[in-house]
Amino acid sequence: MKKQLMITALAALFSLPLLAADPAPLSQGEVRKVDVAAQKITLRHGPIASVGMPPMTMVFEVEKPELLEGVSAGEKVSFQVQQQGNRYIVTELHVMK
Numbered sequence: 778m779k780k781q782l783m784i785t786a787l788a789a790l791f792s793l794p795l796l797a798a799d800p801a802p803l804s805q806g807e808v809r810k811v812d813v814a815a816q817k818i819t820l821r822h823g824p825i826a827s828v829g830m831p832p833m834t835m836v837f838e839v840e841k842p843e844l845l846e847g848v849s850a851g852e853k854v855s856f857q858v859q860q861q862g863n864r865y866i867v868t869e870l871h872v873m874k
């Protein structure tokens with residue numbers, strides 16, 4: 778029992794530097810809709826640990842319209858999202874081949 782606690786504590790310690798070095802890993806999603814004019818993208822996304830969001834389909838704002846270039850519905854993407862108040866802004870977007 779004690780040994781198990783120790784292992785858990787050690788595992789937590791070792792995972793901390795990893796989290797600190799990479800606080801927001803890329804999330805995965807599938808493009809549902811792209812709206813270049815409105816600078817918005819609809820994604821069916823997996824869990825986004827960095828903002829504590831479960832999987833769902835939702836609309837994101839994008840930081841700059843260039844991020845949407847060559848991106849179309851049906852494609853799988855990896856992306857980075859930043860929360861600003863109640864806005865969720867995609868700051869990085871990559872189509873997965």
Ligand SMILES: [Cu+2]
Binds near residue numbers: 830833835
């Ligand atoms: Cu969401």
